[in-house]
Amino acid sequence: MTRIAAKTPSDDVDGDAGALDVGRLQEHVGYALRRAQLAVFQDFIQTMEKVALRPAQYSVLLVMDTHPGLKQTEIAALLGIKRTNFVALVDELEQRGLAERAPSPTDRRSNALYLTKAGKALLARAEKTVTEHEQRLIGLIGVEGKRQLLGLLSKLAELG
């Protein structure tokens, strides 16, 4: 029944929604999380085009740097990636010469994963541009805001 206020005339692209609001959805944590995650990832992905790394690839390189020699399954589990989907991901990193599968000395079934020299170099470049990305976020919410946010998000992540 209630007719809505106005519709902006410049309604060209799909992304714009004019003066309309999403109503009670605004109070839902899940909805706010999704919108923020979309915006932040979009900026992150754009940032990482410079080094041609997708978010998952970047996270894998970083973990390989932090924990050299882990098995595929261990890294996959650590990042919440199914080990079946992890295969192609490692394939690509290996084909690009960024990482390598080495035979595990203790278990001939498993691959120990290591960064190559090129992988370490690219990761260093990647982390530098990621810092710029994080600085943009801090520009929006402040250093204290980021600290608060990380605390709140880690508590929510305990739900899983």
Added chain:
Amino acid sequence: MTRIAAKTPSDDVDGDAGALDVGRLQEHVGYALRRAQLAVFQDFIQTMEKVALRPAQYSVLLVMDTHPGLKQTEIAALLGIKRTNFVALVDELEQRGLAERAPSPTDRRSNALYLTKAGKALLARAEKTVTEHEQRLIGLIGVEGKRQLLGLLSKLAELG
């Protein structure tokens, strides 16, 4: 080089990662957002199984209730859904008798969308269970935490 502390013996499922940490990834807002969003959505989806609604369907019903008579394109844009992907979504809601496409009196190209009586009833049930879900989240971060979180997330969403 650095050998890692220990691997939990009970390493049954993919989801567990033992005592390992993700290193510098921990400080990335995008990573924290993704993990929290995954956990919260998982709880939300499970909650909504009772009314057989996926997140997108729920958000559409809610917007249709807040703004009755909007065109398909308007609702799609408001929720960041491509209008081409919105067609099947509305199809399903209509086939389930929850929503209806009415001819717009002013523009014969467009459909005005309305909730049916059944749609309003299901939405009411859905919102009640969503309240329980939100209460679980508040149990983790508190009312004040939720208020802070929504403020921070809406600032980050401005990036898009």
Added chain:
DNA sequence: TATTGTTATACTCTATAACTATA
């Protein structure tokens, strides 16, 4: 010409089943 709804299509992520070689 531009817009609304639509179909067809493709690409990424994610999820499950089943195989092999090792343990």
Added chain:
DNA sequence: TATAGTTATAGAGTATAACAATA
């Protein structure tokens, strides 16, 4: 028997191109 890596496959979600009807 169980686990590590692998393949094949299927399902969501999301993206673009093109068309008919209407503006």
